[in-house]
Amino acid sequence: MDGEPLYSHLSRGAVMTRVVPHASISAFDYEDEDGDKITVRSDDEMKTMIVNYLNSTNEIAATSGNLQPLVIFPRASKSSDKRNIHGLKVKTKSPNAVPAGDPGIVHGSRKQQASDLQEILACGHISDAHLHYIEILGSGNGGTVYRAQHRPSGTIMAVKVIPLDITPEIQQQIISELEVLYKSNSPMIIGFYGAYFIENRISICTEFMDGGSLDKYGQIPETVLGRMAVAVVKGLHYLWNLKIMHRDVKPSNILVNTQGHVKLCDFGVSVQLVTSIARTYVGTNVYMAPERLEGNGYSIHSEVWSFGLSLCELAVGRFPYKAPDHSNSAIGLLNTIVKEPPPRLPDGIFSEGFIDFVALCMQKDPTIRPAPRDLLQHPFIVKNDDGNTEIIAAWVGAKLQQIQLRRIAHATSSA
Numbered sequence: 460m461d462g463e464p465l466y467s468h469l470s471r472g473a474v475m476t477r478v479v480p481h482a483s484i485s486a487f488d489y490e491d492e493d494g495d496k497i498t499v500r501s502d503d504e505m506k507t508m509i510v511n512y513l514n515s516t517n518e519i520a521a522t523s524g525n526l527q528p529l530v531i532f533p534r535a536s537k538s539s540d541k542r543n544i545h546g547l548k549v550k551t552k553s554p555n556a557v558p559a560g561d562p563g564i565v566h567g568s569r570k571q572q573a574s575d576l577q578e579i580l581a582c583g584h585i586s587d588a589h590l591h592y593i594e595i596l597g598s599g600n601g602g603t604v605y606r607a608q609h610r611p612s613g614t615i616m617a618v619k620v621i622p623l624d625i626t627p628e629i630q631q632q633i634i635s636e637l638e639v640l641y642k643s644n645s646p647m648i649i650g651f652y653g654a655y656f657i658e659n660r661i662s663i664c665t666e667f668m669d670g671g672s673l674d675k676y677g678q679i680p681e682t683v684l685g686r687m688a689v690a691v692v693k694g695l696h697y698l699w700n701l702k703i704m705h706r707d708v709k710p711s712n713i714l715v716n717t718q719g720h721v722k723l724c725d726f727g728v729s730v731q732l733v734t735s736i737a738r739t740y741v742g743t744n745v746y747m748a749p750e751r752l753e754g755n756g757y758s759i760h761s762e763v764w765s766f767g768l769s770l771c772e773l774a775v776g777r778f779p780y781k782a783p784d785h786s787n788s789a790i791g792l793l794n795t796i797v798k799e800p801p802p803r804l805p806d807g808i809f810s811e812g813f814i815d816f817v818a819l820c821m822q823k824d825p826t827i828r829p830a831p832r833d834l835l836q837h838p839f840i841v842k843n844d845d846g847n848t849e850i851i852a853a854w855v856g857a858k859l860q861q862i863q864l865r866r867i868a869h870a871t872s873s874a
């Protein structure tokens with residue numbers, strides 16, 4: 460090509476594949492003449508780097524082949540104790556990793572395997588190359604959740620993969636907002652192992668809960684649901700104290716395991732992530748409070764509504780609203796939620812405390828709904844706050860067995 464330098468046709472991906480064949484993320488830092496670190500995330504930025512490098516080398520060195528190597532750096536990461544509150548054991552000195560203190564990769568001559576590059580746009584120790592995907596756990600509006608094994612530590616985790624078309628700057632913002640999760644350490648909040656972007660997909664790695672989410676259990680008896688409700692109230696309270704709003708309280712975002720633990724997942728810790736998902740995927744959330752559906756703002760009182768509605772559904776075993784024509788029309792359903800009086804738990808089947816708790820949470824006027832502190836003091840929560848995880852564990856275990864037996868029976872009958 461006339462007059463164009465050779466490197467003008469290089470793609471950053473192609474170059475990085477040659478230098479570090481196993482890296483799937485190709486961003487890095489280099490130092491300019493003033494010693495400032497410059498990040499390279501696009502082909503244009505890489506070309507600028509090469510131009511600057513060539514301009515700064517003297518001609519004799521260039522023609523004699525005695526060029527100083529062009530050094531690039533994986534982006535600095537936090538110390539492992541700050542990142543690794545869940546105690547993942549990872550071989551940090553793998554033969555493929557760039558040794559600490561080694562400035563990095565040199566073009567052409569000193570080919571070095573640098574799997575660490577995968578951590579560039581990431582928080583945590585996890586990279587895709589370390590994961591063995593076992594099965595799909597479920598798919599929601601936008602993402603797919605996998606059960607995967609983190610090979611270096613043997614840990615089984617849930618990996619949620621969401622395709623998002625966003626700029627590298629927004630990716631960076633999401634990753635830094637997710638770092639807050641390292642500070643959260645509550646037994647009622649899903650454990651966070653790390654997150655990373657590959658191309659246009661974010662993967663979020665969290666603790667795996669072998670009971671899955673509450674939406675698959677149908678009706679849950681009050682004795683069990685009451686204990687679950689305590690965990691959810693405490694989890695929400697914990698988030699609210701950190702000034703984090705969940706933004707998506709519903710049965711599919713409440714997870715259980717066979718040890719009787721109940722944890723919240725998918726909360727809006729990264730406002731940028733919530734915004735990017737909302738921009739990319741249009742969905743109807745029937746758990747939204749009436750004021751939110753009408754576009755009148757969002758507060759912790761809106762989460763109290765969603766929680767009350769989730770409890771009501773899990774207690775009766777079906778979503779308590781119907782569209783006026785009994786169709787599945789989303790608009791009809793949302794209209795009913797905004798216009799009609801809220802559903803109530805039926806008398807005579809549930810305790811008075813439970814009926815009152817749901818009724819308070821589902822008041823249509825958000826200003827008179829209880830605040831998080833009041834929820835913790837409500838007699839229904841106080842009564843169920845006995846730390847009895849065995850009752851949840853036994854129920855989840857028995858239900859999972861039933862589900863498994865039903866699956867086997869179904870598979871045998873259709874074989």
Ligand SMILES: Nc1ncnc2c1ncn2[C@@H]1O[C@H](COP(=O)(O)OP(=O)(O)OP(=O)(O)O)[C@@H](O)[C@H]1O
Pocket residue numbers: 596597598599600601602603604617619649665666667668669671672707711712714724725742
């Ligand atoms: N940490 C986890 N452990 C075990 N199962 C999980 C975990 N996280 C999610 N799941 C399962 O994966 C399913 C899909 O989750 P996902 O968050 O993609 O969708 P959703 O919450 O059902 O819907 P939406 O995306 O519309 O909010 C969940 O319903 C749950 O059963």
